[in-house]
Structures are given as C-alpha cells and as structure tokens.
Amino acid sequence: MSFDRTLKIAPSILSADFADFGREIRAIEDQGADWVHVDVMDGHFVPNLTFGPPAVKAFRPHVKTVMDVHLMIAPVDPFIAAYAEAGADVITAHFEAGPHPHRTLQAIRAAGCKAGLALNPGTPAASVEYLLDMVDLVCVMTVNPGFGGQKFIHSQVDKIKQLRRMIGTRPVHIEIDGGVDPTTAPLVADAGADVLVAGSAVFKGGSVDTPQVYGQNIRAIREAGQGVYI
Numbered sequence: 370m371s372f373d374r375t376l377k378i379a380p381s382i383l384s385a386d387f388a389d390f391g392r393e394i395r396a397i398e399d400q401g402a403d404w405v406h407v408d409v410m411d412g413h414f415v416p417n418l419t420f421g422p423p424a425v426k427a428f429r430p431h432v433k434t435v436m437d438v439h440l441m442i443a444p445v446d447p448f449i450a451a452y453a454e455a456g457a458d459v460i461t462a463h464f465e466a467g468p469h470p471h472r473t474l475q476a477i478r479a480a481g482c483k484a485g486l487a488l489n490p491g492t493p494a495a496s497v498e499y500l501l502d503m504v505d506l507v508c509v510m511t512v513n514p515g516f517g518g519q520k521f522i523h524s525q526v527d528k529i530k531q532l533r534r535m536i537g538t539r540p541v542h543i544e545i546d547g548g549v550d551p552t553t554a555p556l557v558a559d560a561g562a563d564v565l566v567a568g569s570a571v572f573k574g575g576s577v578d579t580p581q582v583y584g585q586n587i588r589a590i591r592e593a594g595q596g597v598y599i
C-alpha cells in the first residue's frame with residue numbers, strides 16, 4: 370500500500386445487504402471504490418454489534434483494493450492479531466478505547482498492518498500530538514460511532530484543519546467517517562482530508578442488481594470533494 374494524498378472513497382459495508390457481502394464488495398469495487406471500510410462494533414465501546422474476525426476473513430477474498438478495518442471495540446489490544454490474520458490492510462483503533470494508544474499502535478504495526486487512530490467527536494486533535502510518528506492514518510469521526518445514516522457534525526471540520534497542520538509532510542492519511550455525502554465532501558476535502566468513508570450515501574438507491582447506482586453515488590462524492598481538491 371503506497372502513500373499518496375489523492376482523494377479516496379471508502380464505502381462502508383455497514384450499509385450493504387448483510388445477506389450478500391461478497392457481491393456487494395465486488396460491486397462497489399467495480400463501481401470505483403478505492404478502499405473497503407469494515408466497521409467492527411462490540412456492543413460495549415459502541416451500542417451496536419457487527420463483525421468478528423471470522424466474518425472479516427470471509428470478506429477478504431472479495432476485496433481487491435484495501436481492506437480498511439475500523440475497530441470500535443474496547444479493549445482492542447487482545448483482538449489486533451486476529452483481525453490482522455483475517456486480512457486487514459489497515460487497522461484503526463480508537464484513541465478512547467484504552468489507556469495505552471501508543472502500545473496499541475505498536476501492536477498494529479508489529480502485526481504487519483497500517484496503523485490508524487480514530488478520534489470521537491469529543492476528543493481534541495491535540496490528543497494525537499505524540500502519536501503522529503506511530504500512525505499511517507488519523508480517522509476523524511464526524512458522527513458519534515455506532516450507526517450509519519447519522520447527521521454530519523460540522524464542528525469537526527476545524528479539527529481536520531488542525532490535524533492537517535499538525536501532520537505536516539508526514540505520510541499520514543486523514544480519514545473522515547460519518548455523514549459524508551456530496552454536500553459534506555467538499556468541506557472535509559477542503560480542510561485536508563484524503564480518505565472519505567461513506568455508507569448510506571454510497572449504497573442508497575442501489576443494489577447488486579443495479580450497481581451503476583453505487584457508481585453514480587461514488588462519483589458524486591468524489592467529484593464534490595475534488596471540486597475543491599485541485
């Protein structure tokens with residue numbers, strides 16, 4: 370996985386048809402997805418439950434691009450090896466998931482994955498100051514984690530600008546997660562984000578039988594983001 374700052378769209382399969390993940394993943398990739406975002410929830414760190422390592426392992430053969438695994442679980446360290454073995458390319462843990470984010474990031478890289486750190490809306494950018502050389506990605510949650518289809522929290526745009534300044538020339542992605550669509554994509558791209566996660570805005574109105582709708586939705590988000598991102 371080489372690093373570049375071109376705008377990337379990462380559909381979240383949390384909004385896909387749970388009975389048909391293989392075809393859904395292939396459909397979004399065929400229709401232009403750059404990464405595939407996999408939301409792992411434990412019913413404890415967030416009030417929802419999704420995918421254990423066996424499910425993620427079953428998704429792997431269908432992902433041809435980058436499998437971007439977002440761990441909304443606490444504790445997180447005991448599960449890093451299992452999600453790495455399941456085939457994650459990027460593992461993102463939450464800063465709030467435990468007292469030792471520095472150790473967690475070391476463990477993710479030691480497992481051979483790119484390391485991401487996610488910040489809940491209430492967590493300031495300054496939290497990552499001493500961790501920026503340990504990460505390949507910082508994920509700014511623009512909703513409170515746990516569900517798709519929520520409203521974008523506009524106060525987070527300033528946090529993205531702060532992170533962009535703090536990161537400087539380091540090869541670190543800024544990922545945005547929650548409420549991304551063609552109206553919010555320009556705001557976050559302009560602020561410095563380069564990976565846009567989108568669930569409901571990509572899957573709405575489409576299906577594996579009408580994948581061209583996914584393509585239209587992905588293009589609409591990308592073009593809206595690029596409108597500012599020359």
Ligand code: DX5
Pocket residue numbers: 381383384406408439512513514515516517518519546547548549566567568569570
């Ligand atoms: C929420 C997840 C997001 C979610 C995004 O906790 O981390 O990835 O699926 O869905 P939308 O784009 O619908 O807000």
Ligand code: ZN
Pocket residue numbers: 381406407408439546566
């Ligand atoms: Zn997510």
